[in-house]
Amino acid sequence: MTTVPTRHLGELAVSAQGLGCMGMSHGYGATDDTQSIATLHHALDLGVSLLDTSDFYGSGHNEELIGRAISGRRDEVVLATKFGFANRLGEPTLIRGDAAYVRQACEASLRRLGVDHIDLYYQHRVDPQVPIEETVGAMAELVQAGKVRHIGLSEASTQTIRRAHAVHPIAALQSEWSLWTRDLEAETVPVCRELGIGMVPFSPLGRGFLTGRYRSVEGMAQSDVRRSQPRFADGNLERNLTIVARLNGLAKTKGITVGQLALAWVQHQGDDVVPIPGTRRQQYLQENIAALTVELSSEDLAAIEVAAPAEEIAGTRYDATSLTFVNR
Numbered sequence: 001m002t003t004v005p006t007r008h009l010g011e012l013a014v015s016a017q018g019l020g021c022m023g024m025s026h027g028y029g030a031t032d033d034t035q036s037i038a039t040l041h042h043a044l045d046l047g048v049s050l051l052d053t054s055d056f057y058g059s060g061h062n063e064e065l066i067g068r069a070i071s072g073r074r075d076e077v078v079l080a081t082k083f084g085f086a087n088r089l090g091e092p093t094l095i096r097g098d099a100a101y102v103r104q105a106c107e108a109s110l111r112r113l114g115v116d117h118i119d120l121y122y123q124h125r126v127d128p129q130v131p132i133e134e135t136v137g138a139m140a141e142l143v144q145a146g147k148v149r150h151i152g153l154s155e156a157s158t159q160t161i162r163r164a165h166a167v168h169p170i171a172a173l174q175s176e177w178s179l180w181t182r183d184l185e186a187e188t189v190p191v192c193r194e195l196g197i198g199m200v201p202f203s204p205l206g207r208g209f210l211t212g213r214y215r216s217v218e219g220m221a222q223s224d225v226r227r228s229q230p231r232f233a234d235g236n237l238e239r240n241l242t243i244v245a246r247l248n249g250l251a252k253t254k255g256i257t258v259g260q261l262a263l264a265w266v267q268h269q270g271d272d273v274v275p276i277p278g279t280r281r282q283q284y285l286q287e288n289i290a291a292l293t294v295e296l297s298s299e300d301l302a303a304i305e306v307a308a309p310a311e312e313i314a315g316t317r318y319d320a321t322s323l324t325f326v327n328r
Contacts, residue, residue, distance in 0.1 A: 004047035009198030010171030018050030020278030025058025029221030040069040054082035063112035084124030097127030099138035140168035155326040177201035204275035211259035230315035239314035246307035264294035
């Protein structure tokens, strides 16, 4: 059995790989609470401590699910959740970061999770109408009150990160980072390292695309968010599949799956990087954890760069509207 090592997000010790829980409540088709709880328990059994959720996932359902799963096992968990989306699923997007809302959202999350504190509390998206100093100031008050242990940001710009960190230490930045999403490498990663902020890549497997299991959207549920994402659109999908094929060739030479190669690449970006691949299935959980043991030489990393050059990725990671909510 793979022993999951420890990494640090700022001063917060976590398992070197976490578990993203969004798909257990929405985003990728039908869900099954019994299956999801079994997978969460299996993750804890295997030594995965970092569980990542949000009050937005399933309009609160995901936090309630996590709360049920960790009941009696709280001391094994580094619990991360997020606030910021003040709308429910299916409603027009509304981002709030005012101090009153920060306090209100935290109390609601604690109640749904059934815990007395959150280990890592993120602002899910930055509210451009509220100074980040106000938002982080309110988050800092939650730390002082013992309701939150560490705070983080998600999809924030470097300017916002610096301003936030000046108010209270930011432990982690959660943003998309994978072989087909590398936007933060030029500026954001260096700033985080300068400030001692850890990085938590979500969708490190490109929403499952980098596992090689998807060749079209036809088998996906009508409610699957990938159906509306540009990289899965006709034309873009086919171009991106050629990249996965090249990566698969490299993976076969190492005797691993293409998903494990892609995930190992993220793990190799630094000891301050803790990816949170999501899955509802124990089989894929074990496959993802096994990627921690994959060793990539400098030659391997160079070959991966040749196989998956960032400039060849077809399509943006979000539609035009969703892109307006990131990097601000």
